[in-house]
Amino acid sequence: MKSTNTPPKILIVDDEPQITRVLRTALSTQGYTLQIAANGIEGLEAAQAWQPDLVITDLSMPQMNGVELCREIRALSQVPIIVLSVRNQDRQKIEALDAGADDYVTKPFSIQELQARVRAQLRRRTASTPPPPEVIVAGDFHIDVTQHRVIVRGKEVHLTPKQFDLLVCLAEHPGQMLTHRALLQSVWGTNADQPEYLRVNIGQLRKKIETTDEPRYILTEPWVGYRFRPTGNDEF
Numbered sequence: 001m002k003s004t005n006t007p008p009k010i011l012i013v014d015d016e017p018q019i020t021r022v023l024r025t026a027l028s029t030q031g032y033t034l035q036i037a038a039n040g041i042e043g044l045e046a047a048q049a050w051q052p053d054l055v056i057t058d059l060s061m062p063q064m065n066g067v068e069l070c071r072e073i074r075a076l077s078q079v080p081i082i083v084l085s086v087r088n089q090d091r092q093k094i095e096a097l098d099a100g101a102d103d104y105v106t107k108p109f110s111i112q113e114l115q116a117r118v119r120a121q122l123r124r125r126t127a128s129t130p131p132p133p134e135v136i137v138a139g140d141f142h143i144d145v146t147q148h149r150v151i152v153r154g155k156e157v158h159l160t161p162k163q164f165d166l167l168v169c170l171a172e173h174p175g176q177m178l179t180h181r182a183l184l185q186s187v188w189g190t191n192a193d194q195p196e197y198l199r200v201n202i203g204q205l206r207k208k209i210e211t212t213d214e215p216r217y218i219l220t221e222p223w224v225g226y227r228f229r230p231t232g233n234d235e236f
Contacts, residue, residue: 008122009033011052013043013069014084015061019107023056026111027118040064047073048178049185054121055081059092067095074100076173080121084109136171139230140217143171152209162187162197163205170218170228179225202226 010032012023020036027034035050037043041063047055055073059066066083073081081101085093093104102121105114136143142151148164150157159167165187170178184198206215216232 007031007033008053009035009050010118011035011037011043011046011050011055013037013040013046013055013057013061013066015039015058019058019084022111023114026115030115030118032118040066040069043069044072045179045182045185047079048076048173048182051077051186052079053125054118055079056084056118057081058084059089059096060086065092066101067092067099070096070099070101076176080125082114082117082121136168138171138174140232141167141171141230143168150209153211157208159205159208160201162201163208166198166201166205167209170226171230174228174230177221177225177227183225 010027012020012027012034014020014023014036015038024034024036035046035052037046040057040061043055043057044064046052057066057069061069064072070081070083073079080103083093083096083101083104084107085096085104086107096104102124103117105117134144134146136145140153143149145168148161150159150164150167166183169183169186180195180198184195187201188194188197202218206218209217211232217229219227219229221227
């Protein structure tokens with residue numbers, strides 16, 4: 001569980017450097033920890049790996065727009081999302097709200113208004129967020145996060161710390177595709193850029209939990225990432 005003294009983490013997703021500079025200046029002075037993503041795909045990866053307390057995203061971006069990003073993030077968590085829009089984007093604003101956004105700010109916006117909306121969303125987040133699970137029970141897996149114990153099909157499996165963290169990250173998102181970058185950042189830190197670490201640890205983890213040479217639990221999404229199936233079949 002997060003300490004009450006830990007600064008809230010805010011993910012900013014926008015392809016306009018001028019906007020991200022303004023947001024960084026306005027929010028860093030409030031004591032928040034910030035991470036910047038230049039497009040929707042980077043934003044989704046950061047949301048998976050970094051697990052921010054709040055997301056601020058533009059609507060118009062290349063590769064993945066803000067509406068699609070809201071939909072993808074909302075499938076992962078209930079983190080508050082504030083979208084940035086221009087005055088003629090009423091339809092997109094409605095689509096974003098329907099996709100899971102919690103609030104919007106229209107450009108050009110007042111810094112004080114944005115800061116107030118951020119504070120309001122973080123208050124709601126603090127009031128409604130349950131503590132993280134101490135035990136994950138999914139399919140064939142029983143994972144005691146506090147005790148660092150893993151039981152698969154009724155038998156205890158001994159994992160290294162990194163293998164354990166990797167399994168927990170996968171088990172927290174059953175059935176969802178997690179990119180290589182998201183897994184590396186989640187387990188090895190935000191500056192991690194060594195895919196070999198991930199490949200080796202996935203291989204060792206599979207040897208300890210899989211029952212056949214053909215993976216049933218940790219599936220490879222070629223060139224992209226991995227998907228966890230806790231039951232070893234299409235149902236999870």
